[in-house]
Amino acid sequence: MDVLKEFFGIGGYSRTPEGAWSWQHILFTSVMISIMIFLSILLGLKFRKNERIKQKTIVIAAIAINAFEIFKITMLSIRNGDFFDTIIHTLPLFLCSIMLIVLPLAAFTKGRLKEASLDFVLIFGFIAGVFGTVGAAQNYNAYPVLSLDNVVSAITHCISAFSSLFIGITGMATLKVKNMSITVTILLVVVALAQIANLIIPYNYMFLERHDGTPYSIFYNMVNGNLILYKILVIGGFALLIGLFYLYRFLRERVRERNKKVSYA
Numbered sequence: 001m002d003v004l005k006e007f008f009g010i011g012g013y014s015r016t017p018e019g020a021w022s023w024q025h026i027l028f029t030s031v032m033i034s035i036m037i038f039l040s041i042l043l044g045l046k047f048r049k050n051e052r053i054k055q056k057t058i059v060i061a062a063i064a065i066n067a068f069e070i071f072k073i074t075m076l077s078i079r080n081g082d083f084f085d086t087i088i089h090t091l092p093l094f095l096c097s098i099m100l101i102v103l104p105l106a107a108f109t110k111g112r113l114k115e116a117s118l119d120f121v122l123i124f125g126f127i128a129g130v131f132g133t134v135g136a137a138q139n140y141n142a143y144p145v146l147s148l149d150n151v152v153s154a155i156t157h158c159i160s161a162f163s164s165l166f167i168g169i170t171g172m173a174t175l176k177v178k179n180m181s182i183t184v185t186i187l188l189v190v191v192a193l194a195q196i197a198n199l200i201i202p203y204n205y206m207f208l209e210r211h212d213g214t215p216y217s218i219f220y221n222m223v224n225g226n227l228i229l230y231k232i233l234v235i236g237g238f239a240l241l242i243g244l245f246y247l248y249r250f251l252r253e254r255v256r257e258r259n260k261k262v263s264y265a
Helices: 002-008 023-046 051-080 083-088 099-108 111-134 137-142 148-170 177-200 217-222 227-264
Strands: none
Touching: 002 148, 023 111, 023 148, 051 083, 051 099, 051 148, 099 111, 099 148, 111 148, 111 177, 111 227, 137 148, 177 227, 217 227
């Protein structure tokens, strides 16, 4: 029971956090990332032509990521003794936690919304997942490595990254230019909600108010802490990444069409 209480942080952690970039932090996150990459490549290559299994895998990922998050929120509520406060500080309004919404959209919707959601997970899932696992240095300064806060966070972030790689390897994402507006809309809606939440609560969703020791510090330092320019860079960087993915797919299709015409000639 003492071990469980210590893992869940009930009554507060007695252990001193190992700290950001300690060997424990690096070892734990490296193992998690390695398992995620191995599984995504193994399953992606094995089932790339099996539409039923591909769909089932995304369904399982969508259910699992939300199940772990609900479990974490429940335990944090018990630990903090305040369900409402826990909820308003764990809304899915970070880039990585958007997957709590977008993965179910990719799994359970149809048509262009499904296609755009698959595109969104492909574009942001791996980046957000890895950065949220390895780059969330502030978490390892605040909590022991083997704790509810860090272990569950690593699991959900790795599910996000796994889904991105799996979708990419199996070719589930279409990256049709006509769906880019939906993908961008998903991003902008979450950004708008995050900014509203930051003003009302207040909080730091999407890291729009400060970088908190995350890789967003690169943007923050580029503008010497100017908050308006910092937000423009963060949001603009996301939009640019979306554009680059769709542009790559568009150019690749053009090259294929041209090669076909040459071969026919």
